[in-house]
Amino acid sequence: MxxxxxxxxxxxxxxxxxxxxxxxxxxxxxxxxxxxxxxxxxxxxxPRQVIDAMTEYYERHHSNVHRGVHTLAEEATALYEGARDKVARFINADPREVIFTKNSSEALNLVANVLGWAGESNGIGRGDRVVTTQMEHHSNLVPWQLTAARTGAELAWLGLTDGGRLDLSNLDEVVDERTRVVAVVHVSNILGTLNPIDAIVRRAHEVGALVVVDASQSVPHMPMDVRELGADFVAFTGHKMLGPTGIGVLWGRAELLEELPPFLGGGEMVQTVSMEATTYAPIPHKYEAGTPPIAEAVGLGAAVDYLTALxxxxxxxxxxxxxxxxxxxxxxxxxxxxxxxxxxxxxxxxxxxxxxxxxxxxxxxxxxxxxxxxxxxxxxxxxxxxxxxxxxxxxxxxxxxxxxxxxxxxxxxxxxxxxxxxxxxxxx
The missing domain is CATH 3.90.1150.10 (Aspartate Aminotransferase, domain 1)
Structure with missing residues (x-):
């Protein structure tokens, strides 16, 4: 800045x-x-504005969202989808690309799992490389360890300098032609380091790799434009940005979300179901199985309003x-x-x-x-x-x-x- x-x-x-x-x-x-x-x-x-928004939701508008045709269902749906719209504007995204999860950990697990399930054609397969860093929160390390072990991929990482920065001196060697994913934190939760995402994105995309950014410690504290950031997936969480617990966000490029498999199965994420097969709802609902965190989304929307006003x-x-x-x-x-x-x-x-x-x-x-x-x-x-x-x-x-x-x-x-x-x- x-x-x-x-x-x-x-x-x-x-x-x-x-x-x-x-x-x-x-x-x-x-x-x-x-x-x-x-x-x-x-x-x-x-802030009081978040607390009041959630209280008003429970006192006046609570119902399950989508499909219902009665007044409360329509009001709850409007509030829930309105929160999605607010988050999308806050990070300069298409609302279809904003998936509500329960936190950053679930968002990152979602990406790691669906890329592992997608197979070698458009996901992670045997012999591929997944790159992360020595700076990561366990939420952006353990899911990739699990996916690498399950798929037969190799896990590699970028190290740290003595001064608490990412060591990018061997970036071209670590992020090589076999790399399918680079998972990196935007701002370290322990060191406070703001990482040069642009350099990492540039190298990853040169070799055809996807970039997953943990923005849990950046979205609450600085402007976020996911288009400008250049990553393919971005995760953050509501409770670190003045919002409630129990809700997080995964942003992903629409074309990727459309082609990758769903994470959880159940209600809401389906289009048609028979005993033989199921087709899936359009994004983002394809990735939001079951009753979502409605009140929490309302609270997150209020937090976004508060930060936007500041x-x-x-x-x-x-x-x-x-x-x-x-x-x-x-x-x-x-x-x-x-x-x-x-x-x-x-x-x-x-x-x-x-x-x-x-x-x-x-x-x-x-x-x-x-x-x-x-x-x-x-x-x-x-x-x-x-x-x-x-x-x-x-x-x-x-x-x-x-x-x-x-x-x-x-x-x-x-x-x-x-x-x-x-x-x-x-x-x-």
Whole structure:
């Protein structure tokens, strides 16, 4: 993002006003301490507008969608399909290409499975190569391991530099002529790294490979145009973008979705059924078997409305400034080492670190998290479903602070003060 856009975003964004929309941030915890919520990469908090939209749906409009001819069924269907339209506009897609799933994990499993089932003509077969990266969330690694094992394909991956970036020095060798799929995260949930998707897409398409992007940590924080991104499939989830749990999105190019087999069988995804054979509904319904997450779609639509009103350029500019401030402040904490890029450039809204005490050496992240919680500060600790990253950098786990539109510099200051308290607690 250029400097002019960042400055415009700063001018247009009032985080204190935004915070008033999130009722949970008024909570007091741990003997009446103010809640400092720094765990948005795991799950964001919800504005009143999302909560109200879901309540109104249940109180006034609930029914099963599609096929029904009564008033409630028609209203529920309009709300559900309206949410799809909102998501499509938000990412610059055709609504037919927007498939509702229960989360990013299901979306990525859907792609991995249907490509494995499609056979060697248009999917993954024996001797093919599937490429992923050492940076992936388990949701974009384990499904490909399973598909590779089942089909006889080879799994390969791109490694990491010492500075927390993807190592693309051997991109042309790893993504070779046998490669059918490249699965890559847009923004790492543990390192915060924003990856150069354009270079990966370019190489993958040169060899005829499909590109699957896990955008769980990018769609909530920056503008997303799936056409401009150039990938073939993009997955993200509602609960990380101010929406409810239980709903995610898979975007895929229409021609691919039309030719690939369905993922789940049952009601809704069929056109005609006999005892001998079944034909399938047009996309996207071909991939939405059974009663869908209707209320959750309504909530996601409200979250999209909320983010759209804020302006995703504004969101990205504000969060970039916040990350820049947080990195500078964390570097002032003696004994703290950031795991991942140590500048705000090409970086998302999550910062992982390890902490040492001069008296005791490394402090385990679970201990850091517990002592911070006693101060009312909520962070995430562990391997963040990205164990290969921890193995790469030789750490058992990390502490992660992650931000959203409601995070303030005051929250960052509270974290830094809390970490100093942690060091004192452990004998520094």
């Amino acid at each position: 250029n400097t002019d856009r960042r400055q415009a975003g700063r001018a247009a964004f009032d985080s204190e006003l935004v915070r008033k929309d999130f009722p949970i941030l008024e909570r007091r915890v741990q003997d009446d301490k103010a809640l400092v919520y720094l765990d948005s990469a795991a799950s964001s908090q919800k 302006g995703m350029d504004n969101v990205a500019a504000y969060e970039h400034e916040l990350v820049e401030y947080a990195i500078d402040r964390l570097k002032q904490v003696e004994g703290l080492t950031i795991i991942g890029p140590d500048t705000a450039e090409d970086r998302g809204a999550a910062i992982s670190f390890v902490l040492e005490s001069p008296a005791l050496g490394a402090i385990h992240p679970h201990d850091v998290g517990q002592v911070l919680d006693e101060q009312g500060i909520a962070v995430r600790v562990g391997q963040h479903c990205a164990r290969p990253v921890c193995l790469r950098y030789g750490v058992p786990a990390t502490t992660r602070a992650s931000f959203s539109v409601y995070t303030t510099k005051g929250d960052v200051d509270a974290l830094v003060e809390g970490l100093e308290h942690v060091k004192r607690f452990f004998g520094a």
